[in-house]
Amino acid sequence: SQTIHQWPATLVQPVGSPLSLECTVEGTSNPNLYWYRQAAGRGLQLLFYSVGIGQISSEVPQNLSASRPQDRQFILSSKKLLLSDSGFYLCAWIRWPSDTEAFFGQGTRLTVV
Amino acid sequence: QKEVEQDPGPLSVPEGAIVSLNCTYSNSAFQYFMWYRQYSRKGPELLMYTYSSGNKEDGRFTAQVDKSSKYISLFIRDSQPSDSATYLCAMSGNSGTYKYIFGTGTRLKVLA
Numbered sequence: 001s002q003t004i005h006q007w008p009a010t011l012v013q014p015v016g017s018p019l020s021l022e023c024t025v026e027g028t029s030n031p032n033l034y035w036y037r038q039a040a041g042r043g044l045q046l047l048f049y050s051v052g053i054g055q056i057s058s059e060v061p062q063n064l065s066a067s068r069p070q071d072r073q074f075i076l077s078s079k080k081l082l083l084s085d086s087g088f089y090l091c092a093w094i095r096w097p098s099d100t101e102a103f104f105g106q107g108t109r110l111t112v113v
Numbered sequence: 114q115k116e117v118e119q120d121p122g123p124l125s126v127p128e129g130a131i132v133s134l135n136c137t138y139s140n141s142a143f144q145y146f147m148w149y150r151q152y153s154r155k156g157p158e159l160l161m162y163t164y165s166s167g168n169k170e171d172g173r174f175t176a177q178v179d180k181s182s183k184y185i186s187l188f189i190r191d192s193q194p195s196d197s198a199t200y201l202c203a204m205s206g207n208s209g210t211y212k213y214i215f216g217t218g219t220r221l222k223v224l225a
Contacts, residue, residue: 032211043218049213057212100205105156109154
């Protein structure tokens with residue numbers, strides 16, 4: 001069966017510090033991978049998605065970047081965090097075209113102080 | 114204009130009521146329409162999906178898609194307190210686009 005791992009679960013970082021969140025998928029190959037951010041009481045904002053190694057599409061220009069160094073690995077990064085980067089970050093994978101369900105990692109709750 | 118619009122609520126209804134949740138969208142490339150349920154501090158879980166236009170029923174839940182109006186709905190019959198959660202619509206296109214966009218979510222509270 002397929003599983004998605006995301007870590008860390010919680011993170012408190014000072015303003016101006018770097019960020020690296022990692023997501024890995026097991027049990028599938030060539031998944032479409034997605035990073036979302038959810039602010040308190042808000043919906044999921046699509047940040048980045050990737051259809052293959054090294055292929056990144058950015059939906060919202062901001063202080064974040066993403067990379068996909070391996071087929072099943074998706075990394076969300078920032079060089080200098082802002083207060084507005086606080087939120088709940090979720091990694092998801094979808095196996096197109098045979099599936100329409102998004103499977104989510106446990107999420108990372110990031111607080112920038 | 115956002116690609117997907119959803120009333121954030123909150124929506125409070127008495128137990129047993131019929132609940133109607135809706136989303137509108139602007140991207141005509143969307144072909145897959147999903148409804149997710151999210152409990153606090155958890156990732157969303159898929160409730161139902163519909164491909165293209167039409168209705169789909171699963172127990173107490175019915176999903177409707179009207180592509181001509183770019184409007185989708187989720188109906189919950191005989192609502193229960195356990196249905197209290199945030200409901201998010203999501204949409205994606207067919208081959209050629211791999212965006213998977215969520216609405217802002219509607220917070221639902223079913224009162225016992």
